[in-house]
Amino acid sequence: MCLALPCRVVELRPDDMAVIDMAGVGKEISLALVDDVVVGDYVIVHVGYALTRLDPDEADKTLALFAELGEAALQETTAG
Structure with a gap:
């Protein structure tokens, strides 16, 4: 299974x-596959490469969903 994450470009x-x-951790990636990226843009990242830019609202929704899933998984493991 592959997972691509929305991340904000900071430099x-x-x-x-x-x-x-990436969730508070800085990581160096390649922008070779995406044109015209500027600081503050969100990009979809997979194995060290930005694949595409992402609308900031969509990035926020996706990150919020990941956070909810993480919280639900944590509650499930601590409840049992």
């Missing part, structure tokens, strides 16, 4: 590289 670097914020 642009040379050679089509960038730093993203």
Whole structure:
């Protein structure tokens, strides 16, 4: 199973590289597959590559859903 995550670009670097914020952790990724990314954009990231830009509202909804799923999974493991 593959999982691609929405992440916010926090720094642009040379050679089509960038730093993203992944749940509070900075990670360097490649922007080689996506054009015209600027700091503050959300991108879908999979195995170190930005695949596409994402609308900020959609990114917020997706991240909120992931947070809900994480909380539900945590409650399930602590309830049993």
